[in-house]
Amino acid sequence: MSKGIISKDEDYSQWFNDLVIKADLAEHSAVRGCMVIKPYGYSIWEKMQAVLDQMFKDTGHSNAYFPLFIPKSFFSKEASHVDGFAKECAVVTHYRLKNDGNGNIIVDEDAKLEEELIVRPTSETIIWNTYKGWIQSYRDLPLLINQWANVVRWEMRTRLFLRTTEFLWQEGHTAHATAEEAIAETEQMLHVYADFAENWLALPVIKGRKTANERFAGALDTYCIEALMQDGKALQAGTSHFLGQNFAKAFDVKFTSKEGKLDHVWATSWGVSTRLMGALVMAHSDDSGLVLPPKLAPIQVVIVPIFRSDEELAQISAVVDGLSKALKAKNIRVKYDNRDTQRPGFKFAEYELKGIPLRVAIGGRDLANGTAELARRDTKTKETVQQEGLVDHIEQLLEEIQKNIFQKALTFRNENTREANTYDEFKKMLDDTPGFISAHWDGTPETEQRIKEETKATIRCIPLDNKLEDGACILSGKPSTQRVLFARAY
RNA sequence: CGGGAUGUAGCGUAGCCCGGUAUCGCGCCAGCAUGGGGUGCUGGAGGUCGGAAGUUCGAAUCUUCUCAUCCCGACCA
Numbered sequence: 001m002s003k004g005i006i007s008k009d010e011d012y013s014q015w016f017n018d019l020v021i022k023a024d025l026a027e028h029s030a031v032r033g034c035m036v037i038k039p040y041g042y043s044i045w046e047k048m049q050a051v052l053d054q055m056f057k058d059t060g061h062s063n064a065y066f067p068l069f070i071p072k073s074f075f076s077k078e079a080s081h082v083d084g085f086a087k088e089c090a091v092v093t094h095y096r097l098k099n100d101g102n103g104n105i106i107v108d109e110d111a112k113l114e115e116e117l118i119v120r121p122t123s124e125t126i127i128w129n130t131y132k133g134w135i136q137s138y139r140d141l142p143l144l145i146n147q148w149a150n151v152v153r154w155e156m157r158t159r160l161f162l163r164t165t166e167f168l169w170q171e172g173h174t175a176h177a178t179a180e181e182a183i184a185e186t187e188q189m190l191h192v193y194a195d196f197a198e199n200w201l202a203l204p205v206i207k208g209r210k211t212a213n214e215r216f217a218g219a220l221d222t223y224c225i226e227a228l229m230q231d232g233k234a235l236q237a238g239t240s241h242f243l244g245q246n247f248a249k250a251f252d253v254k255f256t257s258k259e260g261k262l263d264h265v266w267a268t269s270w271g272v273s274t275r276l277m278g279a280l281v282m283a284h285s286d287d288s289g290l291v292l293p294p295k296l297a298p299i300q301v302v303i304v305p306i307f308r309s310d311e312e313l314a315q316i317s318a319v320v321d322g323l324s325k326a327l328k329a330k331n332i333r334v335k336y337d338n339r340d341t342q343r344p345g346f347k348f349a350e351y352e353l354k355g356i357p358l359r360v361a362i363g364g365r366d367l368a369n370g371t372a373e374l375a376r377r378d379t380k381t382k383e384t385v386q387q388e389g390l391v392d393h394i395e396q397l398l399e400e401i402q403k404n405i406f407q408k409a410l411t412f413r414n415e416n417t418r419e420a421n422t423y424d425e426f427k428k429m430l431d432d433t434p435g436f437i438s439a440h441w442d443g444t445p446e447t448e449q450r451i452k453e454e455t456k457a458t459i460r461c462i463p464l465d466n467k468l469e470d471g472a473c474i475l476s477g478k479p480s481t482q483r484v485l486f487a488r489a490y
Numbered sequence: 491c492g493g494g495a496u497g498u499a500g501c502g503u504a505g506c507c508c509g510g511u512a513u514c515g516c517g518c519c520a521g522c523a524u525g526g527g528g529u530g531c532u533g534g535a536g537g538u539c540g541g542a543a544g545u546u547c548g549a550a551u552c553u554u555c556u557c558a559u560c561c562c563g564a565c566c567a
Contacts, residue, residue, distance in 0.1 A: 088566075222567075
């Protein structure tokens with residue numbers, strides 16, 4: 001176990017907290033519920049952004065930027081939307097401070113805003129208000145826009161990366177001529193998210209749809225990807241919403257079709273946030289620290305020299321120099337840590353804590369033998385290999401580590417996905433063997449609500465690839481045609 | 491917003507019951523040794539004890555008020 005990190009078996013949530021802080025991803029700020037994302041954590045987020053951004057562009061989307069502030073009146077235009085967010089909005093009421101004469105800075109009551117401004121909890125309203133001016137004809141459609149932004153949701157209780165008052169995310173907002181097109185877009189983006197989660201984060205996810213209860217405020221249908229964390233709790237890793245014509249109607253966005261008919265446009269919105277950082281940490285890491293999938297690791301290979309003298313360091317550096325160049329030529333992100341202020345053992349522990357996938361150690365012995373020591377972060381295994389052919393070997397290993405991390409998470413999820421056929425069985429599983437529970441449900445919000453109240457488990461999703469199967473609801477006993485996925489969730 | 495707890499150096503803590511100017515560890519700085527898994531020794535720097543008021547010759551310690559944070563619940567895409 002690493003210094004200062006509690007074992008994840010002892011206290012999972014404390015382990016997560018320790019890890020985020022010790023691995024230097026983020027820290028609590030002076031502002032309640034808001035975190036400072038530190039350079040190392042931010043560099044991982046930047047990699048996520050870069051990959052996702054390219055995926056969005058490859059599917060035809062463009063980036064734009066809309067205001068942080070939204071006039072309060074915009075929120076009242078879509079009834080269910082305001083219901084969903086009203087209780088967690090930060091509101092700007094004044095635009096000036098003044099000195100009260102006693103050396104205190106106070107709000108200048110003379111500077112009250114005519115209309116309060118809401119700090120965006122999400123941008124549908126300001127964006128749809130804007131789209132009204134952009135869309136007149138079917139020729140203007142589809143409109144495919146994404147925004148990278150910060151949003152604020154005044155949550156009662158926060159946790160680093162998983163639920164912070166302010167967080168970073170991207171939100172896509174698209175407009176289409178037909179419902180079919182909008183649904184196709186919603187599904188497409190869900191697949192983009194799933195692809196990203198599985199192939200980059202090495203995080204296996206279940207693609208599915210939310211029940212009416214769990215749907216986004218203002219959506220007709222909410223799709224999601226759900227992941228399982230190592231403590232058996234589920235985490236919603238991304239959502240994609242089919243908004244129907246709700247926002248177009250609320251903001252009066254109409255277009256003239258090819259046939260000359262006037263109609264409201266069809267909308268989608270979709271987003272992932274810095275919560276993915278939390279998912280990344282919770283899904284793969286261990287008591288020694290982070291375990292980063294190579295594709296997202298800011299540093300993929302770290303080289304640590306082991307030396308007794310400046311002369312020896314110079315000799316090692318000469319070898320490392322060639323190795324570094326060859327790795328960089330293959331676009332492998334490599335760092336040579338030749339600090340003489342820290343000892344090798346310290347560096348080993350530090351890079352394990354930070355989740356660097358591969359460590360190469362080269363010392364005097366290796367110079368003599370033409371070898372290097374390779375240590376994998378994911379398996380914590382070490383091997384001594386010839387320097388010759390090392391670059392290719394490292395390249396292969398990185399791919400293997402990426403696969404292995406995914407496979408491990410997938411195996412974990414499979415082992416912790418169970419079927420329950422009675423309510424007693426269901427409750428026992430929740431307490432004894434947390435994870436996804438596949439069970440029959442009668443399809444009513446009342447049943448879902450009661451299960452939630454009694455067990456804290458929610459329906460995470462109705463999986464897209466669900467097979468139809470006759471059964472009886474675990475609570476009501478009423479007939480059901482398919483199983484849905486339950487879990488306690490973050 | 492209800493229930494519980496905690497605020498002492500950058501971090502983690504002892505001291506508080508029973509008042510006398512703050513303990514230890516990590517980290518930090520310097521030197522020497524060391525160097526294939528968080529190195530050892532020696533020396534050093536660093537504290538308005540969350541804040542305010544009160545009791546007292548004297549308050550980290552007792553009293554009152556206040557602020558903040560954390561945990562449980564409620565709340566929550």
